[in-house]
Amino acid sequence: MTLSPSPGARRSPGPWRTAAGDLLRNRTALAAAAVLLLVVLASLCAPLYADHIAHTDPFQSHVSGTTVVDGKTVPVLTPSSTGLGLGVTPIGPTWDPAHYFLGADNQGRDVLARLLYGGRTSLFIGFTAALLTCVVGTLVGVVAGYAGGVVDAVISRVLDVVWAFPVYLLAICLSVVLLTNGLKLGPVTVDAGSLWLPVTIIAAIYVPYIARPLRGQVLVLRNKEYIQAAVGSGAPTPRILRREVLPNVVPTAIVFVPLMTALAMLTESALSFLSVGVQPPDASWGTIIEDGLGLLYTRPAVTIAPGLLIALTTAALNVLGDGVRDALDPSARLRGGV
Amino acid sequence: MSRNARRGALAAATVALTLTAAACSSSSGSGSSSDPGASSSGSSAFQAQHKGGTLKLVAHAAAGSFDPQVNYTLQYWQLFQSMYDGLLAFKKVGGQESFTVVPDLATAMPKVTNGGKTYTFTLRKGVTFSNGKALTTDDVVASFQRIFKVSSPTAGTFYNGIVGADACLKTPASCTLPQGVIGDAKANTVTINLTAADPEFEYKLAVPHAVVVPKDSPTKDAGTKPLPSTGPYMAASYDPNRALKLVRNPHFKEWSREAEPQGYPDAIDYTFGQTVESEVTAIENGQADWMYDAPPADRLNEIGTKYASRAHVNPLTAFWYATLNVNMAPFNNKLARQAINWAVDRSAVVRLYGGTNLASPACTILPPGFPGHVESCAYTKGGGTTWKAADLAKAKELVKQSGTAGQEVGIVTQDDDVNKSIGQYLQSLLTQLGYKATLKPLSGNIQFTYIQNTKNKVQLALTSWYQDYPAASDFLNVLLSCASYHPGSDSSINISGFCDKGVDAKMQAALKTSQTDKASADKQWGAVDQSVMAQSPVVPLINPKMIDFTSTRVGNYQFSKQFYMLVGQLWVK
Numbered sequence: 056m057t058l059s060p061s062p063g064a065r066r067s068p069g070p071w072r073t074a075a076g077d078l079l080r081n082r083t084a085l086a087a088a089a090v091l092l093l094v095v096l097a098s099l100c101a102p103l104y105a106d107h108i109a110h111t112d113p114f115q116s117h118v119s120g121t122t123v124v125d126g127k128t129v130p131v132l133t134p135s136s137t138g139l140g141l142g143v144t145p146i147g148p149t150w151d152p153a154h155y156f157l158g159a160d161n162q163g164r165d166v167l168a169r170l171l172y173g174g175r176t177s178l179f180i181g182f183t184a185a186l187l188t189c190v191v192g193t194l195v196g197v198v199a200g201y202a203g204g205v206v207d208a209v210i211s212r213v214l215d216v217v218w219a220f221p222v223y224l225l226a227i228c229l230s231v232v233l234l235t236n237g238l239k240l241g242p243v244t245v246d247a248g249s250l251w252l253p254v255t256i257i258a259a260i261y262v263p264y265i266a267r268p269l270r271g272q273v274l275v276l277r278n279k280e281y282i283q284a285a286v287g288s289g290a291p292t293p294r295i296l297r298r299e300v301l302p303n304v305v306p307t308a309i310v311f312v313p314l315m316t317a318l319a320m321l322t323e324s325a326l327s328f329l330s331v332g333v334q335p336p337d338a339s340w341g342t343i344i345e346d347g348l349g350l351l352y353t354r355p356a357v358t359i360a361p362g363l364l365i366a367l368t369t370a371a372l373n374v375l376g377d378g379v380r381d382a383l384d385p386s387a388r389l390r391g392g393v
Numbered sequence: 394m395s396r397n398a399r400r401g402a403l404a405a406a407t408v409a410l411t412l413t414a415a416a417c418s419s420s421s422g423s424g425s426s427s428d429p430g431a432s433s434s435g436s437s438a439f440q441a442q443h444k445g446g447t448l449k450l451v452a453h454a455a456a457g458s459f460d461p462q463v464n465y466t467l468q469y470w471q472l473f474q475s476m477y478d479g480l481l482a483f484k485k486v487g488g489q490e491s492f493t494v495v496p497d498l499a500t501a502m503p504k505v506t507n508g509g510k511t512y513t514f515t516l517r518k519g520v521t522f523s524n525g526k527a528l529t530t531d532d533v534v535a536s537f538q539r540i541f542k543v544s545s546p547t548a549g550t551f552y553n554g555i556v557g558a559d560a561c562l563k564t565p566a567s568c569t570l571p572q573g574v575i576g577d578a579k580a581n582t583v584t585i586n587l588t589a590a591d592p593e594f595e596y597k598l599a600v601p602h603a604v605v606v607p608k609d610s611p612t613k614d615a616g617t618k619p620l621p622s623t624g625p626y627m628a629a630s631y632d633p634n635r636a637l638k639l640v641r642n643p644h645f646k647e648w649s650r651e652a653e654p655q656g657y658p659d660a661i662d663y664t665f666g667q668t669v670e671s672e673v674t675a676i677e678n679g680q681a682d683w684m685y686d687a688p689p690a691d692r693l694n695e696i697g698t699k700y701a702s703r704a705h706v707n708p709l710t711a712f713w714y715a716t717l718n719v720n721m722a723p724f725n726n727k728l729a730r731q732a733i734n735w736a737v738d739r740s741a742v743v744r745l746y747g748g749t750n751l752a753s754p755a756c757t758i759l760p761p762g763f764p765g766h767v768e769s770c771a772y773t774k775g776g777g778t779t780w781k782a783a784d785l786a787k788a789k790e791l792v793k794q795s796g797t798a799g800q801e802v803g804i805v806t807q808d809d810d811v812n813k814s815i816g817q818y819l820q821s822l823l824t825q826l827g828y829k830a831t832l833k834p835l836s837g838n839i840q841f842t843y844i845q846n847t848k849n850k851v852q853l854a855l856t857s858w859y860q861d862y863p864a865a866s867d868f869l870n871v872l873l874s875c876a877s878y879h880p881g882s883d884s885s886i887n888i889s890g891f892c893d894k895g896v897d898a899k900m901q902a903a904l905k906t907s908q909t910d911k912a913s914a915d916k917q918w919g920a921v922d923q924s925v926m927a928q929s930p931v932v933p934l935i936n937p938k939m940i941d942f943t944s945t946r947v948g949n950y951q952f953s954k955q956f957y958m959l960v961g962q963l964w965v966k
Contacts, residue, residue, distance in 0.1 A: 116821035118741035134748040135694040138701045141940070142693025143748045161690060161745070161814050162821070248831055330808070335817055335832050336824070349810040351670070352691040 070383075074306075077382040084378025087371040094368050098174030105168040108152050113172055114336040117163035122146065122154045131155070131163040144353045160346045160357050170360055173338040177365070180254050180339070181320035187258035188315050192265025193308045197300055199266065200273025201292075211270070214263040222260055226322055229256045230331035248334045253326060257319045265311055269304050276303055306383040313376035317369040324365050340365050439647070439655050443949065446966035448658035451672045452685035453809070454838055455633035455665045460615040461601045462539055465546045467859055467957065468685055470601050472639070472663070474953075475656050475961030476622040477604035480514050480533065480583065481595055482652040483862075483955040485962070491953035492863050494595045497652035498528065498605055498623065499583075502595075509590030509908060514583045521644035522607050523627035530576030533583045535608035541568040542612040546884050550871060551597040556586040566612070590908045596862035625656040625961055637663040656961030657949065669810070673942065676703075682944040682965060683958070689810055693747050696942055705941040706750070707952045710760045711859040712868075713742070713752075715819065715932040716844070716888040718852045723797030723828065730929035732795065733853075734772040736788035736822055739780050742934045745814045751940070754780040755933035758868050758922050764911075765865030765918030771926045788826060798827035805844050806855040808834035815934070816855055823853075842883040847890065854888055857937070862955070865918035866907075870900050873925055891930035899924060 068076070078084055105113055120131040124146070135142045145159040157166040199210035217225070233252055238245040245251045276282060277300070285295050320340075326332030327341025335342065340361035347357030456468035461477045464470070474485065482497035484490055496502055499514040506513070520528040541548050541561035549562055561568035575584045587594065597603060606620045619628030625647075626639040639661040647655045667675065673692045675681035677700065688696055696704050717724040717733060724730050739754030746752040753761075756770035756779065770777055774784040792798050802823050806816035813834045823830035835843055844854035860867050871877055875897045877887035899921045907914035925931075941958050943950060948964035 114821070115825065116741070116818045118744050118818055119738055132744050134744070134750075135697055137694070138698030139696075139704055139706060140750040141697030141704070141706070141747060142690060142751075143744045144691075144694060161810075162817055330834060336820060349689050349814075350691045352695065354691070 070306075074379075074382040078378055081378045081381065084375050084382075087374035087378065090367065090371040091375060094174060094364065094371070095178060098171055098178055101168065101171035101175055104152075104171055105165070109156070109165050109168050110153070111165045111168055113164050113168035113338065115164070117159070120163050122149075124149050124151070124154065131159050132161075145350065145357075147354055148356055157356055157360055158354055160343070160354075161349060162346075166343070166357050166360065169338045169343055170340070170364065173340045173343050173361060174364065174368075176250060176333055176337060176339040177320050177323055177341070178368070180250060180257065180323045180333070181316045184254045184257040184261070184319040184323070185312055185315035187254065188261040188319070189265055189308045189311050191258065192262045192311075193269055193301075193304060195262060196266035196269030197273050197296060197304060200270040201277055201296060201300060203274075203277075207270070210266075214266055217260065218263040218267070220260075223322070223325060225260050226256055226326055227329060227331055229260070230326055234331060234334070248337075250333065250337070253323055253332045256326075257322050260322075261315060261318065265308065265315070269307060272304055272307060273300060276300055310376065310380040310383055313372045313379060317372035317376070320365065320369055320372075324361075439650070440657075440949075440964075443657050443964040443966055444655075445657075445659050446946075446964075447660040447662055448683075448947075448960070448963055448965050449681045450661060450663040450683050450685065450960070451667055451675060451681045452663065452665055453667065453669055453672070454836070455637070457633065457838060458614050458616050459619045459628060459631050459637070460543065461604045461620070462536070462543050462545045462606070463614045464601070471956055471958065471960055472626075472637075472661075473601040473604065474624075474956050474959065475626045475653075475661075476624045476628070476639070476642075477601060477606070478520075478623045478653055479598055479600075479603040479605060480516075481599040483599050483953070484651050485654050485953065485959055486651070487951035487953060487959070489954060491955045494599050495649065495651045497599075497649065498533070503585075507586075509592070510587045512585045512587070512594065514585075516581045516583060517648055518581065519646070520623055520648065522621040522623055523642040523644055524607065524621040525644060526607060526621070528605065528623060529608075530578050530581060530583050532608045533605050534570075534574050534576040535610070536605045537574040537585075537603075538568045538570055539606065539610060539612060540602060541565045541570075543614055544884075545602045546886075547597075547600075547602050549879075549884075550877060550886075551600070551602065554587045554589060554591050554594070556588055558588075592907045592911070593862065593864050593866065596864065600861055624653050626661060629660075633665065636665060639663070654962065657964050657966070658961070661960065676942055676944050679944050679946065682947050682963070683960075684942060686809070687747075687811060688940060688942055690745075690747060690814075693751070693940075696940070697750075700942070703943050703945065703947075705943065705950055705952065705958075706938055707941070707957075708938045709859060709936070709957075710763050710863070710954065711857060712755050712758065712760050712936050713746075713815075713855070713857040713934045714755070714758075715934060716851075716854045716856060717930055717932065718850075718888075718890055719928075719930050720847070720890040721850060721852055723795065723800045723802065724852060726795040726797055727929060728791045728795035729797045731772070732788040732791035732826060733823075734926075734929050734932050735784045735791065736826055737819070737932055737934065738783040738822075739934060740782075741818055742815055745818060746811060746935055746937060750938070752935040752937045755936045756780045756926075758872070758925060758931065758933060759865055759918065760860075760868075760936045763860070763865065763868070764863055765869075765915040765922065767919035767922065769923055769926075771923070772929075785825070792826050792828075799829065801829045801831070802852050803831050803833055803850075804853045804855070805833045805835060805840065805849075805851050807837045807840045809837060812837075812855055819853070819855065844888050845885045846883050847880040847885065851888070855934075856888065864907075865915060865922075866900070866904060869918060869921050869925065870904065873930060874900055889930035891925070891928065893925075893928060896921060896924050896928070 105111055117131050121128050122131055131146050132143045146155050147158040149155050155165055160166055199207045234247050237247040282299055285299055323332050324341030327339045328345045333339040333342050343361040344358050350357050456466040458464050461473045478497045480499040481494050484493045484495050498517050500517050503512040503514045516530055540552055542565050556573035557570040573586055610620050617631050619631055625645045627642040629638040629640045631637045669686045669689045672684040673688050717730045743752045759766040768778040770780050773780045774782040804816050804819050806812040816832050820830040820832045843849055844851045873891050875892035878890055878892050879885040903914050903917035906917055946965050949962055951959045951962050953959055
């Protein structure tokens with residue numbers, strides 16, 4: 056008699072492979088991933104476009120600069136020549152990739168080049184903040200849920216306090232304070248103008264959004280028979296957490312990543328729009344929207360273009376997040392989902 | 394009447410006007426506006442058919458304290474003209490005549506004796522405050538004491554020449570000026586004694602900090618509780634977060650049309666908190682009559698074409714400039730300061746301000762047409778007396794020589810569109826020069842005081858200066874003398890912290906000359922301007938013009954060169 060499977064028996068593909076297969080069969084999620092990939096690739100190509108196609112520095116003002124439109128040299132910022140001759144208008148979209156394809160902003164900077172660089176910044180902050188939130192949130196949730204007692208009470212109350220603040224208000228307050236002198240927490244120092252400052256702020260304010268549901272999940276898990284059996288057999292706590300608890304909560308945390316990325320990008324855009332996020336001359340989609348606000352009547356493209364990109368990217372992230380959730384959620388399959 | 398241009402300035406909020414001492418004289422430029430019903434000068438008779446209605450003004454933000462002896466912003470100084478009175482006043486007319494000082498609460502111009510050190514005024518009878526109390530010599534004496542008790546921003550610069558002012562500046566709470574300001578109730582006279590003759594003293598008596606308020610006014614900043622007034626309007630309510638309402642002063646009877654004419658609107662509603670975009674739209678739609686803020690860049694073309702007849706553009710005796718902190722690295726190095734002056738493309742700043750019809754490049758501290766102004770330009774490519782182009786190569790070379798490349802420079806601007814965009818340009822420029830530049834836009838409510846306080850360690854600030862009265866000292870002595878530098882104070886208008894003993898001596902000499910020979914003094918001031926620019930503590934950027942954009946129902950637009958649009962003289966009926 057043997058316990059080994061018979062040679063002809065089919066081997067289970069495992070939960071991760073099953074989830075990957077499910078995700079690859081989800082066409083909507085794949086389309087969203089393709090859109091996201093396109094945005095990421097375009098953003099990564101920002102220096103290529105700025106240096107070799109548009110030949111412009113998107114972080115430098117070109118207020119007195121000129122460009123070529125239809126073979127003629129024209130100023131990037133054109134003074135009004137009608138009526139009282141008041142005002143100066145940046146050049147609009149030329150649809151010529153080499154010369155201000157999407158026009159210029161009020162500093163005479165190439166909008167498309169800034170959009171691409173802005174995409175790098177927004178995606179970096181969004182993804183990094185989301186990752187940080189999920190890692191910290193998972194650890195906090197697991198510790199609180201498994202430890203219980205005083206540890207749980209203290210952590211939960213702290214999370215409640217953070218949760219109680221309107222998220223944007225908290226982010227704005229932290230940004231305003233930290234933008235003055237930067238962040239110094241023990242050995243950790245983040246300069247006021249650093250991109251890591253919005254990353255840290257956004258990650259911090261969303262930790263309760265991950266930690267609380269995961270804590271609830273761990274509270275249920277720790278009463279499961281296999282956990283109790285591990286405890287009864289004398290397994291050390293770190294081992295139980297690592298081998299029994301974490302594998303059960305990590306899929307949930309993974310589901311949160313794309314959704315939190317979208318949320319973090321929106322928050323970053325909002326903070327940058329309010330001048331308390333990414334600081335000039337760095338560009339993010341939020342700062343470009345702010346730059347375009349003063350040109351809304353004459354050059355709406357400066358505002359609309361980053362707005363569309365934010366909408367497109369966050370929509371793609373949300374759809375992809377739904378796909379990941381469906382793929383990692385066995386109950387969805389049982390319900391006859393994917 | 395001619396149409397013509399000017400624009401105004403400011404952008405968000407407070408713009409400080411000026412103060413100090415020196416010679417006076419005329420100024421130039423002109424520009425009155427055009428438009429139906431507008432008049433540019435002349436104290437024409439009151440036209441009763443236009444009396445009434447409510448004038449609706451809008452601004453993005455309030456301008457802080459409504460105490461006339463404390464507030465130092467164009468935004469409220471404009472309103473104070475129709476509310477408060479001093480012994481003297483600038484003539485309330487449009488055009489060049491508005492620089493003329495006329496008797497206001499005094500029956501006539503003062504009798505000046507004792508070698509120009511004693512001024513005797515006879516107080517006008519029958520003037521009543523809006524609280525119903527009659528004006529007395531005690532009110533006048535108390536008001537001069539109050540200038541020091543409330544630490545008026547100009548106490549130490551405008552009124553420090555009054556006998557006893559030194560003690561008042563040291564211990565404001567016990568200020569009495571016993572020998573400095575003497576009231577004689579029987580003779581109804583007020584005598585002011587100065588420690589030295591001051592040819593600009595009459596100007597200084599005609600600005601809002603020297604207005605007369607009731608003797609029982611609080612001896613601290615009245616803040617949001619407006620003080621009773623003697624003029625045609627009084628404040629009915631003031632909430633800096635919402636609105637200010639002015640109504641007619643029931644006790645006002647016109648005593649001098651030149652000094653304090655009857656106002657036309659029955660009420661003036663000033664609403665705060667809108668965006669400048671919505672302010673423009675509100676005026677276009679007739680929901681508001683005038684906006685304090687400069688119209689946003691993307692609406693200028695629309696205003697200049699579609700609403701040209703309602704846009705009043707007027708040149709100002711003012712300049713926008715960048716201050717370079719001479720006491721902090723990197724600008725404690727003269728070469729580094731000169732590099733910035735060489736590098737700044739003034740035509741770029743003109744563009745960012747709204748174009749050549751709204752501003753012109755500035756090379757000197759004294760604006761063109763101002764007493765003492767000399768056509769010269771120390772920092773222009775190729776040399777000459779007017780600015781032609783920036784010399785970035787020379788600037789980079791100077792930065793290299795100074796050894797300051799790579800240092801951090803913080804730029805502090807106001808957070809409105811125009812200021813911020815100029816700040817962004819300066820940040821970009823400094824980066825090109827090799828500095829690590831950061832931009833710190835602050836609300837207009839606080840930026841002006843923030844950049845004055847040395848504790849905030851501001852290295853480079855963008856600000857502007859609008860004349861209080863037509864005298865060169867009002868720019869040079871006020872902005873760049875050692876006496877105007879007060880480390881650690883919010884009222885240190887010498888923002889660069891520039892204190893050069895040699896230049897200071899030249900200023901004192903010019904002030905002395907102005908007591909006897911104004912023309913010679915103006916020449917001396919011109920030389921002072923050039924001496925200062927050689928040291929490069931500031932970077933003159935532009936001389937602005939002002940746009941007053943009004944609704945269709947507004948008439949009788951008049952632009953005083955001294956205090957700008959005469960609010961109380963507008964018709965809305």
